[in-house]
Amino acid sequence: MLNEMPLRKIIHIDMDAFYASVEQLDNPELRGKPLAVGGSSARGVVAAASYEARKFGIRSAMSGAMAIKLCPELIFVKTNFDRYKEVSKQIRQIFLEFTDLVEPLSLDEAYLDVTENKKGNPSATMIAEEIRKRIKEVTGLNASAGISINKFVAKIASDINKPNGQKTLGPEEVEPFLETLDVKKFYGVGKVTKEKMYRLGIFTGKDLKEKSLEFLEENFGKSGGFYYKVVRGIHNSKVKPTRIQKSLAAEHTFSENISSEIFMMERLDEIASEVENRLIRSKIAGKTVTLKIRYRDFTLQTRSKTIPQFISSKELILNVVKELLYQEKMKESVRLLGISISNLNNETSKKKEVLKESIDVQLKLEF
Incomplete structure (x- = not known):
């Protein structure tokens, strides 16, 4: 069983080295040079x-x-998010020429559902080529694309022929391809999970596919069910044109490391003010407060607490943050602190969908 839903034709567009490419586009003297x-x-x-x-x-x-150590000739330029957003908006308008089913993931990547599209073109491969051509014409930038039956496989495919390329994985190609893939290439498998899989003798998609659902759930919890399905090409998440915001955060990196909790609370007071302002502007509140701590050795620690009521005020946020800060002793001095609010009151319940097998239909449709 390849999938549990009717076939969809999904394109994942990923701009190539987006921020750096915009800078090189705007500053010809930077082209062809190592840039950060x-x-x-x-x-x-x-x-x-x-x-x-x-x-x-x-x-x-x-x-x-570290970057300068690796490349002494490296050229640094400051971020210019206003410019990146401007170009991203141009790219978004190009997507909408082809379909209204566009789910942005960030300024430089998005999913598009082109099963039914404004061009009436049955070939998702040809649509991806046309989109990449339009992006080049309008912005002067290169984009890569992955085309397949769902978001999971399309995202993996977009990385195969980077930069300035694309890869199509049709229905009959998905499972054989996933079997040959190193599990570290699976979207959603981070460093810790990868190492755990390796310890369990799971190195490729084929190894993963040989494990039972019970084994994967026992070793990876709820994620086990996800891994069991995706390695079989099953990923039922739809392209959502309006993505629900799941968290809101602010953080500061300090010019000098901080070792005193009193000084940390002073900085966290400023960060909480920023979070409060963003919550008010977005007209949302949350129940889960997370304190982010990056130590001088770059190790990262997060501490979270969920409370019964939704909050958005700085005072209530700081009450939770203070508790989290003093929850345990700091390992060493701190270079970054951040606060995030999640479990927001803007989330809507998901409707249950009727799932059905459609492999016979899928194999007849061309990509």
Whole structure:
């Protein structure tokens, strides 16, 4: 059984090194050179890296100091989110020329459901080619695409022929492809899960497929059921044009490490004010407060607490944050603190959907 829902034709568009590519587009002297968007100081972090920089092993979230060690010729530019949003809006308008079923994931990537589309084109592969061509014409930037029967496989496929390429995985190709894939390539399998799978002898999709549902649930909890299905090409999440916001957060990286909880509370007071303002502007509140702590060695820790009522005021948020801060002793000095609110009151209940097998229909439709 390949899937449990009627066939859909899903495209995942992912812009190539988006922030860095925008900077190189706007500044011709930067083209062809190793470029990082972010901060180059000892406290700075790489937000994005050009493909020229990636050849040196430079990746997003890497410290600026480490990036310079890897590539002394690296050029740093400051982030310009207003410009990135402007270009992202242009790209979004191109998507809407083809379908209204567009689910943005970030400024530089989105899912599109083109099962039925405004062009009347039955080929999702040809639509992806046309979209990428339009993006190049309008913005001057390159995009990659993955095309398949669901969001999970389309996202994996978009990474195969990067940069400036695309990959189509039709219904009959999905399971054989997933069987050959290293589990670390599965969207949703992070470093910790990957290492656990390796310890259990699960290295490829084929290894994963050989494990029973009971085994996967025993070792991975609810995620076990997800892994059991996706390795068989089953992923029923629809493309949602209006994504529900699931959390809201603010964080600060400090110019000098902080070791005193008193000083930390002063900084958290400022961060809580920012969170409160964002909650008020969004007209939402939440029940779960999470304190994010990044230590001087870059290790990350989160502490969360869920309370009975929805809150949005700075005072109530800080009451929970203070409890979380003093929950346990700090391991060492802190370089970053953040507060996030989740379990929001904007979430709607999901309607139950009738699922049915449709493999015979799927194999007849072309991609």
